[in-house]
Amino acid sequence: MNLSRAARWVLRGATWLGLAFLYTPLIVVAVLSFNTATSLSWPPKGLTLDWWRKAWKVDGPSDALVNSLQVAVVATIIALLLGTLAAFAMQRFTFFGRSSLSFLLVLPIALPGIVTAVALQNSFSRTIDLGLFEFRIGFGFHSLVIAHATFCVVVAYNNVIARLRRSSANLLEASADLGAHASQTFRLVTFPLVRSALLAGGILAFALSFDEIIVTTFTAGSGFETLPQWIFANISRPNNVPLVNVMATFVMLVSIPLAWMAQRLSDGDGIGTGR
Amino acid sequence: MGESTITGARIRPAVQLVGLRKVFGTAANEVVAVDDVHLEIGEGEFFSLLGPSGSGKTTVLRMIAGFELPSAGAILLEGQDVTRLAPYDRDVNTVFQDYALFPHLSVHENVEYGLKVKGVKKTERRRRAGEMLESVRLAQLGSRRPSQLSGGQRQRVALARALVNQPKVLLLDEPLGALDLKLREELQVELKQVQREVGITFVFVTHDQGEALSMSNRIAVFNHGRIEQVGSPRDIYDHPSTSFVAGFVGTSNLLNAALSHRLFGVDAVHSLRPERIRLVHAEVADGETCVSGTVTDIQYLGADCRLRVTLDNVDGTTSGDRMLATVASDGLVGVALGGPVRLAWPRFAAYTVSSTDPTTDQTTDPMRVDFTGGTPP
Ligand SMILES: Nc1ncnc2c1ncn2[C@@H]1O[C@H](COP(=O)(O)OP(=O)(O)OP(=O)(O)O)[C@@H](O)[C@H]1O
Ligand SMILES: [Mg+2]
Numbered sequence: 250m251n252l253s254r255a256a257r258w259v260l261r262g263a264t265w266l267g268l269a270f271l272y273t274p275l276i277v278v279a280v281l282s283f284n285t286a287t288s289l290s291w292p293p294k295g296l297t298l299d300w301w302r303k304a305w306k307v308d309g310p311s312d313a314l315v316n317s318l319q320v321a322v323v324a325t326i327i328a329l330l331l332g333t334l335a336a337f338a339m340q341r342f343t344f345f346g347r348s349s350l351s352f353l354l355v356l357p358i359a360l361p362g363i364v365t366a367v368a369l370q371n372s373f374s375r376t377i378d379l380g381l382f383e384f385r386i387g388f389g390f391h392s393l394v395i396a397h398a399t400f401c402v403v404v405a406y407n408n409v410i411a412r413l414r415r416s417s418a419n420l421l422e423a424s425a426d427l428g429a430h431a432s433q434t435f436r437l438v439t440f441p442l443v444r445s446a447l448l449a450g451g452i453l454a455f456a457l458s459f460d461e462i463i464v465t466t467f468t469a470g471s472g473f474e475t476l477p478q479w480i481f482a483n484i485s486r487p488n489n490v491p492l493v494n495v496m497a498t499f500v501m502l503v504s505i506p507l508a509w510m511a512q513r514l515s516d517g518d519g520i521g522t523g524r
Numbered sequence: 525m526g527e528s529t530i531t532g533a534r535i536r537p538a539v540q541l542v543g544l545r546k547v548f549g550t551a552a553n554e555v556v557a558v559d560d561v562h563l564e565i566g567e568g569e570f571f572s573l574l575g576p577s578g579s580g581k582t583t584v585l586r587m588i589a590g591f592e593l594p595s596a597g598a599i600l601l602e603g604q605d606v607t608r609l610a611p612y613d614r615d616v617n618t619v620f621q622d623y624a625l626f627p628h629l630s631v632h633e634n635v636e637y638g639l640k641v642k643g644v645k646k647t648e649r650r651r652r653a654g655e656m657l658e659s660v661r662l663a664q665l666g667s668r669r670p671s672q673l674s675g676g677q678r679q680r681v682a683l684a685r686a687l688v689n690q691p692k693v694l695l696l697d698e699p700l701g702a703l704d705l706k707l708r709e710e711l712q713v714e715l716k717q718v719q720r721e722v723g724i725t726f727v728f729v730t731h732d733q734g735e736a737l738s739m740s741n742r743i744a745v746f747n748h749g750r751i752e753q754v755g756s757p758r759d760i761y762d763h764p765s766t767s768f769v770a771g772f773v774g775t776s777n778l779l780n781a782a783l784s785h786r787l788f789g790v791d792a793v794h795s796l797r798p799e800r801i802r803l804v805h806a807e808v809a810d811g812e813t814c815v816s817g818t819v820t821d822i823q824y825l826g827a828d829c830r831l832r833v834t835l836d837n838v839d840g841t842t843s844g845d846r847m848l849a850t851v852a853s854d855g856l857v858g859v860a861l862g863g864p865v866r867l868a869w870p871r872f873a874a875y876t877v878s879s880t881d882p883t884t885d886q887t888t889d890p891m892r893v894d895f896t897g898g899t900p901p
Contacts, residue, residue: 416627419620420626422589423618423625425610425612426591426611426617426686427612428641429637442627442628
């Protein structure tokens, strides 16, 4: 396309403006985490690593970070297992109610978080009477994992089923035709085909769980705090604002390579595009 | 061209289908895809399954490959009953219509796949796959992914991937269907050549009668899950045994019983190829049948012309029976649209055919013209 010089400059300017709009707040947070002053003043008075040291020493932030990581990892693993199994079943078999089930599987991610949150909070706090025995799920690490898994499953399921749909159904037959037993077909064809989709789904699920706050607030109970909760609680305490900046920057640094990887994995590596 | 020396009757059969039947769906809503199919396919034969869409060709092929379990009947490979064997335990390989190449493997790895799962040593399978790729002229592209190949190249990879296993029988489901006409014709020649070289039995599914006629040793014509006729291309073309075959393979005039009675004194449907008909300018020769009629359409095709003629009754009134004649353009003197014309053909050019299911077959209109280029071999 031929653009006039002026038009090109305008476009270039607009691109940079857009990027600045997106990233200035992030950069501000990152820089402020090295600020000597506790207030959110700009420009920073001087630079220091004190906040970074302190963030790991005091109890709150590091505990919250570990909690968040644990919940995210366990929820992701559960989601990958259930989501993959569901995707295989949906792809492989036709049965009564299949399309409704498929809809029900992806619904949790479309529902407003607050609705899911209230529903889960309600069921976890109830005592469920099964006649023979009764039980109550209660709150804590386990309830949070269950809650997060509900929406993480969707991501895993969607990624895997999209990959399965895009790859020709004949591939499994072709493999058997060439002499491969079921286990060989799984190892040499099925798994390699869904591997990158699994990884991408896993990263997304992890990210979703890691920064979730609405459902978390309702289902964590009082004794358990995740990083987003800690940040939300401390952003209003002037003394802790620099620590909040440190945690935010840290999370950002960790997310960048993950986001990059997820992006790479989900758009074309030539795999899964049929023939 | 003489008769093929390879016919099923003379050589040990590679594939035998005995009373094969396949029913899909529930008891309340069943589809009989294949019904009562008996076939013997000889070793080294190029055998085509020809038929319109939905006639059950693919289903037969999938049963031979082991992807579908027959509802009744048996499948024998070189005399052994394989009806209930899994695909990986059968010595047959398939070339799929969409090729089904593994997208995550290179061309070379695709071709090696069958050898790999059978535990052939790495150096050995590299060598054999390399040779196979060489013989389909793809040696340079071994490291590419299937997504980086053209349609024709993918087709050849699929062929190489199947043939490298040296199966007893190669099954091909419309392997050229996705290609454009020019490439298709090229690959028809190539495929036939490969088959002659390797000497493996080919079972080839197609709905293109020209393709079937030009490539096969023998053809089975399918309609509604049943075999209408089995024979050499010549047989099928010159002596179609049913009205369906006459209409589906090439173009045919189907002369209904009443007209046949008037012309030949026989009360049975007859089939007559348009190219067997000539224009009569002067005398009718001995042993010829002659009719007169009115030209309703002239289609110029280059060397030939196609005339549509409405036949006259004996008393000179128009009968409504129509006929299609293919005649040399040179001989078209004195013939005009709407004018009278006399047609004749050797008595033996018209064959009795049995009429099959007149409600559904496509030959009730004797003028049906879907001549797709099949020429008598
Ligand atoms: N898995 C299936 N379930 C239900 N019906 C089927 C199934 N496979 C095939 N059929 C039906 O069986 C009949 C024969 O199908 P088949 O695929 O063998 O036809 P075909 O001759 O290969 O046609 P085409 O030239 O269009 O490929 C069709 O009526 C089809 O709808
Ligand atoms: Mg088919």
